[in-house]
Amino acid sequence: MVGDPTDDILGTAARLFSELGVNGTTMSRLAADVGLKQSSLYYYFSSRDEVVLALVHRANVVPLELVERVIAGPGTVPEQLYRFVQGDVEALCALPFDINEVHRIAARDREKFGDYWADRRRLERRLAGLIRRGVAEGSVREVDPRFTALTIMSNDEGVQNWYRLGSAKHPGRVARSLAQLTVAGLLPDAGRMAEIAARVEAIDKGTSPR
Numbered sequence: 001m002v003g004d005p006t007d008d009i010l011g012t013a014a015r016l017f018s019e020l021g022v023n024g025t026t027m028s029r030l031a032a033d034v035g036l037k038q039s040s041l042y043y044y045f046s047s048r049d050e051v052v053l054a055l056v057h058r059a060n061v062v063p064l065e066l067v068e069r070v071i072a073g074p075g076t077v078p079e080q081l082y083r084f085v086q087g088d089v090e091a092l093c094a095l096p097f098d099i100n101e102v103h104r105i106a107a108r109d110r111e112k113f114g115d116y117w118a119d120r121r122r123l124e125r126r127l128a129g130l131i132r133r134g135v136a137e138g139s140v141r142e143v144d145p146r147f148t149a150l151t152i153m154s155n156d157e158g159v160q161n162w163y164r165l166g167s168a169k170h171p172g173r174v175a176r177s178l179a180q181l182t183v184a185g186l187l188p189d190a191g192r193m194a195e196i197a198a199r200v201e202a203i204d205k206g207t208s209p210r
Contacts (some may be wrong), residue, residue: 005043010058013051017097022052022105049105049112056102060119062091063108069124074203077134078187082179084127085156089175092160099157124149134186141188149201152182 012034016025027048031041045051066087070080092099106113127149134140159178167174176197184193 005034005036006054007035009041009044009051010055014055014096017055022048022097022101049142052102052105053113053116055097056106056113056116057119059091059095059099060116060123063088063123064119064126066091067123067130069128071130075199076196077130077137077139078183078196079138079200079203080130081134081152081186082183082196083203085152085179085182086200088156088173089178090171092120092156093163093171093174095160098161098164100122100161102149103157120153122152127152131186134157138188140186143186148186155182 009030013025016033020029022182025048027045028038030048030051031038038174045054061082067084070087071085073080075083077081085110102116102158106116110117116133124146128145131140131143131148135142135145155178159174163169163171163174179200180193180197183196184190187193187196
């Protein structure tokens with residue numbers, strides 16, 4: 001193998017985590033599948049947890065960039081929440097590993113996975129701030145912003161759990177369904193859900209919503 005094999009290692013690890021689970025993937029199996037000696041693999045990653053950390057960091061970048069892009073973009077707070085949930089669920093369904101298994105591993109050593117938890121707190125704060133703004137302006141009903149943010153994150157990740165069991169539904173359809181359920185539950189008037197969904201579709205297509 002020529003050059004830095006980091007991307008190959010992480011790509012292979014993601015595949016093995018999908019097939020065997022994180023706990024079922026050993027460093028010796030990872031090295032063999034990448035085509036490295038195990039001693040060479042340890043030069044790049046000293047443990048399986050370090051591999052998990054690197055993969056999770058890449059995965060965490062997606063919702064963090066998404067929430068910033070959504071907040072900076074067009075639309076009302078409910079429309080922005082819809083766009084976040086939709087994008088987050090699609091990204092989670094595309095992950096080659098079980099994010100819930102990663103949570104369990106990260107919970108065992110919060111110091112080692114400190115950056116992971118910091119990323120999650122940052123995402124939670126940004127979502128809570130968005131919800132708080134919606135409550136203040138009256139576009140979102142009276143809810144606890146932090147609890148609601150955590151619930152949204154948990155619901156998105158829970159969908160990935162059953163999707164990975166072999167759902168035949170397209171990720172986009174799954175994402176839209178959860179976005180509608182989430183936002184409808186936060187609206188003072190759930191009857192506006194169809195209007196919001198149409199406006200989000202127009203925003204995503206780059207057309208002017210009516």
